[in-house]
Amino acid sequence: MADGFDLWHHGDLEVGDGLVDLAVNVRSGTPPPWLIDAITASLPDLAAYPRQEAAVRAVAARHRMDPERVLLTAGAAEAFVLIARAFRPRHAVVVHPQFTEPEAALRSAGHMVDRVILRPEDGFVLDPAAIPADADLVVIGNPTNPTSVLHRADDLRELARPDRILVVDEAFMDAVPGEPESLAGASIPGLVVIRSLTKTWGLAGLRVGYVLAAAGLIEQLAAVQPHWPVSTPALAAAIACSNEHAVAEAAAAALDTERQRSYLLDNLVAGRTYGVPRGPFVLVQVAGGTVLREALRAKGYAVRRGDTFPGLGPDWLRIAVRPEDVVDGFVKVWRDTAVDL
Template sequence: MTADEFDLDHHGDLEVGNGLVDLAVNVRAGTPPAWLVEEITASLADLASYPRQDATLAAIATRHGCDPDELLLTSGAAEAFVLIARAFRPKHPVVVHPQFTEPEAALRSAGHLVDRVILRPEDGFVLDPRAVPADADLVVIGNPTNPTSVLHRADDLRELARPDRILVVDEAFMDAVPGEPESLVGASIPGLIVIRSLTKTWGLAGLRIGYVVAAPGLIEQLAAVQPQWPVSTPALAAAIACSNKRALDESAQAALDIDRQRAYLLDGLACTTDATGPGSTYGVARGPFVLVRVEGAVGVREALRERGFAVRRGDTFPGLGPEWLRIAVRPEAVTDGFLKVWRDVLG
């Protein structure tokens, strides 16, 4: 175990095995779509040339209504956390947990002493900006947060901003929220860095493509510690394809589908907010996954694996313990099969 007994390097893909239905990884089912595969395949004819980012930056800038110099393309969102850890020398970095462990792992790997703010299930895992130390000069938070699925209010995140603070908001799952109502992309906030990913909605985890949105000065600092040609030609082509109107319309519909599918999953789990059910949730889930607290979760997870379903253990996230499981949202037919096994396992 690492980092105070939490395995920060454990990710959902380690839960998946041959023949298992994957409810452990938060990549949207049925992706990438055929039209996206065609765009990526067509780009292979240009592999002899070094990657050129201009067209991709222009496409993403148009998608978000920002300038290309406010963008930095990365090899997935994970690279962005490494660049942040290398580019800045904060005296008091703070990571708000429970959340994706890669930001803290990257900071620790770069030699930073990381402080944690732990959000409580009794509070619905909702952020109270006052809980973040006033002297924190780098703050990292996810929105919506993995694994809690909670969507924090943009106004609460704005309260975290300080003239001498870098505020990092991980929006890797924001495009799974209909309308992206709490996104801070384009917000005029001092020190703001927003991280976005194309791997979750479009099924591109193996291709690695994400980007950072920030003020040009911050982008320059991050780019200064990034290797040359960090994003491949196929990944650049995928980013262009995922930024056009067709893709945005499909993504918007997918977010609506995820909303419906998540409600269906929660109804089937018979979860309650007062911790009286066989599996209990806390707060309001808005992401493409749900976090469940269940007695004997370690045994439940193993029993589910024996019956063909992989779910994500929760005890590797700071702030959670062995009684937590994260379950990815899937189409209703898949959820039906899972829920039957879930009920059998819980007796």
């Protein structure tokens, strides 16, 4: 707990047997068969230690950058731990509400952390002027979990300083059609971009992600990373998810997510959203959120509680985007339950 917020709580803790999962932001119907085949084909090589070179080249080619600017990690979560180990910020700032793992990792490494809280009445939109000028490490999500807000790349560029590490968590960027505000591949001093293969490809159990940054920053992060951090099957997944076919499929999936998100929002009667959601989830404020969440659970649906995110409270719920047939069942229960409250 940090100031009353359980920074280690994640959506998977909301899910249970028999519940329809709208709490975890992993795309439905994944991993696809071709990805399972690629992972399965790597299994005969398990006796050998993992070799990363091919996967690093594949990720670098996908983002049109040099391989020395890529670091593969055991999911985005490991990247946050490496950042907390590799750098020694005097004034670390995390922009909230957002994924709590970065702050938790920084605190676990002994760093003091300040919070900049974005406000719902401002649409949870970043004002670069709100970031303290002396902050030498800044962490922000884009699009942000749980608000689903996509910040302007130009606003993020304003945060860059020669003496500042700017960490942009783009774990959900490939769920945004065209990735319009991505900084992946950008040459900005101190920029560290974190990406994940978990969400779009359904690989939460495999643990694979990567960091994109200047070669010098990658060297600092690699220096505190254990040997062989990414398994052979995860390396196979990184290669498979970086080719042209996979990128095209992810782009099509992002369009599906956009349509499904609109359908969900159009049918949610009770509750209020702030800002413009662009990620594969929506954040809703509704009176009696805790009671509603428990009532939904009793009727077979799991949604993510919002009160573990700094800047939010018990009347906030995060709902994952799902196909229309799932939404139809959920919305009926949501409406009936909200009315009963």
